[in-house]
Amino acid sequence: MATTALEPDGSVTLDGLTLQAPGIRGAMSVERTAPPGRVSVGGAAAGAVADPLDRALRRQRMRVYRHVTVDGTRVAAAAPPAGAARAPRGGAGRGTTPASAPDPLILTVPAPRRGRGQVVLVIANGVATWHHSEESRSAGLAAATSPTRTYVIPQVRPAPEREAAAGVSIGSVVINVITFPVAKLVGLAARRIARDWDAGQHPSQLRAYAADGTLTALAPADWDRLAGGRALLFVHGTFSSTEGAFSRLPPATMAELHRRYGGRVIAFDHPTLADDPFVNARAFFETVAGRTLELDVVCHSRGGLVARSIAERPDQLAGLGPKTTVRQIAMVGVLNGGTILADAAHWGELLDRITTLLRLLPAPGVVGTLETVLAVVKALAVEVAQDLEGLAAMAPGSAFLGVLNTGPAAADGSRYRVIGSNFEPIDPDLKAWLNDEVRDRIFAERPNDMMVTIDSMTAANGSGRFPIAAADIHAFEPAQAVEHADYFGQPATSEWLLGWLAGAP
Numbered sequence: 001m002a003t004t005a006l007e008p009d010g011s012v013t014l015d016g017l018t019l020q021a022p023g024i025r026g027a028m029s030v031e032r033t034a035p036p037g038r039v040s041v042g043g044a045a046a047g048a049v050a051d052p053l054d055r056a057l058r059r060q061r062m063r064v065y066r067h068v069t070v071d072g073t074r075v076a077a078a079a080p081p082a083g084a085a086r087a088p089r090g091g092a093g094r095g096t097t098p099a100s101a102p103d104p105l106i107l108t109v110p111a112p113r114r115g116r117g118q119v120v121l122v123i124a125n126g127v128a129t130w131h132h133s134e135e136s137r138s139a140g141l142a143a144a145t146s147p148t149r150t151y152v153i154p155q156v157r158p159a160p161e162r163e164a165a166a167g168v169s170i171g172s173v174v175i176n177v178i179t180f181p182v183a184k185l186v187g188l189a190a191r192r193i194a195r196d197w198d199a200g201q202h203p204s205q206l207r208a209y210a211a212d213g214t215l216t217a218l219a220p221a222d223w224d225r226l227a228g229g230r231a232l233l234f235v236h237g238t239f240s241s242t243e244g245a246f247s248r249l250p251p252a253t254m255a256e257l258h259r260r261y262g263g264r265v266i267a268f269d270h271p272t273l274a275d276d277p278f279v280n281a282r283a284f285f286e287t288v289a290g291r292t293l294e295l296d297v298v299c300h301s302r303g304g305l306v307a308r309s310i311a312e313r314p315d316q317l318a319g320l321g322p323k324t325t326v327r328q329i330a331m332v333g334v335l336n337g338g339t340i341l342a343d344a345a346h347w348g349e350l351l352d353r354i355t356t357l358l359r360l361l362p363a364p365g366v367v368g369t370l371e372t373v374l375a376v377v378k379a380l381a382v383e384v385a386q387d388l389e390g391l392a393a394m395a396p397g398s399a400f401l402g403v404l405n406t407g408p409a410a411a412d413g414s415r416y417r418v419i420g421s422n423f424e425p426i427d428p429d430l431k432a433w434l435n436d437e438v439r440d441r442i443f444a445e446r447p448n449d450m451m452v453t454i455d456s457m458t459a460a461n462g463s464g465r466f467p468i469a470a471a472d473i474h475a476f477e478p479a480q481a482v483e484h485a486d487y488f489g490q491p492a493t494s495e496w497l498l499g500w501l502a503g504a505p
Contacts, residue, residue: 003029008075016110017066017177022103024170026072032065053128053359056370060378061180065118066109068175074102105153109177111146117182117381120151121355124173125429128355129153130348130377171429182382193379194388195274198372202241202271204283209234209267211258213247213364218266223291230294230327231264232257232501237301237333238391239354239372242267244365245300248489256498261296272302273376276393276400278316281309285320292323296501297330301452301484302394304334308404311414312465316403328415330500332487333449335394336466337456338401340442342394349442350391351377353450356430357485401461409464416465417472417500419493420457422447424478447475451484 004014006028011020015030057064112118120131133149153175207215208222218226236245246267258265270280284306299307309317311326335342341350354373358366376388393400425431433439434450446453454475458468474496476482487493 001029001031003027006070006072011106015066017068018108019068019070020106021070021072022105023074024070024072025075026070026170029069029071031067031069051359052361052366053355053370055367056374057178059367059371060374062178062374062378063180064176065112065179066177068107068177070105070170070173070175073169102155104155105173105175107151107153107175107177108148109151111149112179115181116179117378118149118177118179119377119381120153121176121178122153122173123176123359124155125171125433126356126427127352127430127433128359129352130355132381136381180378182378193382194375195271197375197379198271198273198390201368201372202269204268204270204280204287206266206268206284206287207242209242209265211251211254211265213243213254215242215267215269225262226264226266227292229262229264230296231266232261233295233297233307234265234267235297235299235303235307236267236269236272237299237303238272238394239376240272240300240369241365242269244369245303246298246488247364248486250491250494253494253498257501260501268306270306271390273372273388273390276389277302277305277309277404278400280306281313281317282320284310285317285324288321288324290323294325294327296328297326298332298497299329299334300332300487301334302390304329304331304336305394305400305404307331308336312404312407312410326414328417328500330417330419330497331457332419332493333421333452333457333484334418335452335456336463337405337453337459337461338394338396338398339452339456340396341451342391342398343396344392346442347376347380347391349439350451354485357450357483361485396456405462405466407464415472416468418457418468419474419476419487419496420452420454421449421476421480421482421484421487422454422478423449423476423483424481425483426481449482449484449487 002015004012004027006012006019006021006024006026008021008023008025011018012028013019014028015032017030019028021028107120109118118133118136120133122129122131131151131153133151135146135149155170155173206218208218209215234242234246236242254265268280268284270283272280295310297307297311307326307329310321310324311329313321340346341353351373355370358370358373376391379388392398395401425434443453446455448454458466458473460467474492476490476492480490482490
């Protein structure tokens with residue numbers, strides 16, 4: 001490992017990498033690709049068990065080319081020396097950095113060799129952020145011919161109580177320069193790359209969901225049992241899977257649900273990146289193949305849009321499921337009015353938030369969810385165009401939501417219920433990151449679970465089925481610090497679900 005000192009008014013070059021760190025006095029160290037068996041992402045010690053993010057990187061054939069650690073204190077930066085590059089404001093598609101924020105870090109690295117792409121993952125104060133080079137952002141990977149790549153990395157601001165102190169420590173800022181093979185990807189649209197990967201890894205399938213979390217193909221006997229009474233359907237959200245979304249439900253909760261539904265518990269897995277929820281719903285009905293089903297649904301995030309597409313069957317799905325009836329939907333963190341994070345201009349922010357939420361979450365299925373996030377990171381590194389319909393459908397004002405959120409109140413007796421959260425992080429550094437002057441404006445300061453506002457979950461949106469009645473809403477309070485990926489690990493979520501589903505046969 002090579003190490004050199006950092007001064008707040010200049011730049012340093014080490015092992016072929018050049019770093020400008022305005023206002024930071026400390027040290028920079030660089031490690032080359034970590035040997036097998038060592039966790040390189042996050043800086044864990046040799047021999048440590050790989051964390052979910054590290055395992056997801058390996059499964060996506062993404063290799064840490066250089067592992068950079070910056071340690072030091074933030075001090076007043078002098079004017080840059082004559083001829084030195086001035087750190088531009090702003091980052092990879094994240095808007096303009098406020099004048100009061102620290103100047104960003106500027107990292108210049110050798111371009112990847114032919115046939116490989118490159119991105120940077122930064123982990124600072126527990127926050128994970130992805131960065132594409134200035135060259136690939138402006139020209140796309142195929143057109144980026146410079147021998148170097150430049151990354152503009154906004155500094156994660158410390159908590160206000162620490163920011164005001166002189167010589168405040170920045171902690172350890174870990175910068176991972178990551179490369180991956182792209183020879184077969186160049187020339188393909190980002191949508192095609194993501195569609196091919198997501199469909200291959202997450203084919204549409206409806207399976208029996210056992211009380212112990214086991215998922216098995218539906219046999220003829222299972223279909224006969226489903227016809228014998230109301231069944232419970234689980235539908236996951238974006239980037240996720242049944243295992244990734246619902247595995248934190250306590251075994252006792254799952255056992256009780258199985259008892260109430262006579263073992264008629266099923267789960268629908270589906271690709272979420274390139275296809276809108278209407279396409280997912282069509283795949284569901286094609287699997288059901290005209291059989292009679294009476295359902296209650298538990299869904300998370302985007303899965304609620306799929307569940308509503310199944311339940312409401314707008315014109316696009318007419319005739320596909322005439323024998324399927326949805327009695328009630330328990331919507332957990334569902335973006336019924338969309339989320340601004342699904343707008344293409346905010347996809348970088350979306351990827352940062354979900355990586356930050358998931359990288360330390362101790363749950364089965366997290367690796368698979370992170371692997372899907374990495375598929376999008378790679379796709380956007382290959383091509384500037386951003387046309388993933390599965391994500392774009394969730395943006396406020398999308399054509400999909402314009403169709404879904406139209407029509408009169410339900411005449412079929414179905415009932416919608418909502419679990420949401422007004423998330424306020426306990427960790428002061430995560431709180432400072434979320435509440436900075438740019439990021440805080442994303443949700444216009446409205447209560448949210450870090451991914452979706454409560455208004456989007458419950459308020460009027462054009463559909464006669466909304467707003468949701470107050471009696472059908474449960475929301476976690478800020479002091480409970482429940483974020484979008486952590487609903488199903490909360491005892492109150494089980495309590496509310498069992499209370500709502502008590503009338504099941």
